[in-house]
Amino acid sequence: MERKIDEAIGHYPSDQKRSAALPLLHLWQEHFGLINDDAVMWIAAKLGLQPINIFELVTFYPMLREKRAGKTHIRVCRTLSCAMGGSYQVMENLCAATGIQRKTDPAAAGHTPISISPDRNYSIEFVECLASCGTAPVCMV
Numbered sequence: 001m002e003r004k005i006d007e008a009i010g011h012y013p014s015d016q017k018r019s020a021a022l023p024l025l026h027l028w029q030e031h032f033g034l035i036n037d038d039a040v041m042w043i044a045a046k047l048g049l050q051p052i053n054i055f056e057l058v059t060f061y062p063m064l065r066e067k068r069a070g071k072t073h074i075r076v077c078r079t080l081s082c083a084m085g086g087s088y089q090v091m092e093n094l095c096a097a098t099g100i101q102r103k104t105d106p107a108a109a110g111h112t113p114i115s116i117s118p119d120r121n122y123s124i125e126f127v128e129c130l131a132s133c134g135t136a137p138v139c140m141v
Contacts, residue, residue: 001031005046017047021057025064034068062127067114070123075140078126085136091126094139098122 008023021043028039035058044051058064076082076091095102095115100122102115116123130138 001027009046018049018053021047021049021054022061025054025057025061029064034065036066062125065114067116069114070116071121072123072141073114074122074124075127075130076124077128077130077132077136077138077140079129079133081133082130082136082138087126087137087139090137090139091124094124098124100124 004027005024008027009017009020011023012019024043024046025035025039028043029035032039040051040054040058043049044054047054058066074094076087076094078087078091091102094100098117098121099119100115100117102124103113114123114125127140130140132138
């Protein structure tokens with residue numbers, strides 16, 4: 001993985017290494033399955049940034065996970081057209097079918113936490129727009 005990371009950083013001028021932060025986060029998540037505090041610290045050090053600069057990316061982009069997902073990860077859009085099209089009912093049905101007890105976290109600042117089935121085969125979360133508003137409600141598996 002070190003080679004891939006150095007290669008990703010090499011795509012940017014040396015005075016703009018911070019631009020590699022998002023690609024490095026994706027590489028880390030692809031390799032380890034989540035982005036934990038160790039990842040934030042390591043990537044920040046690698047790019048010469050403060051950890052908060054990396055952490056704000058992790059908490060801003062919903063595709064970046066701080067918690068490991070199940071084998072099959074399901075994202076359900078909750079923006080206006082999908083909500084009006086029944087995405088909340090879709091979420092309830094998916095949770096019932098997979099045995100997931102969904103919890104909401106009011107401290108999650110707009111993000112909803114990933115909920116995982118007891119057998120860890122499925123995980124589910126609400127996300128913002130999946131860019132298919134005309135076919136609402138939309139899920140991505």
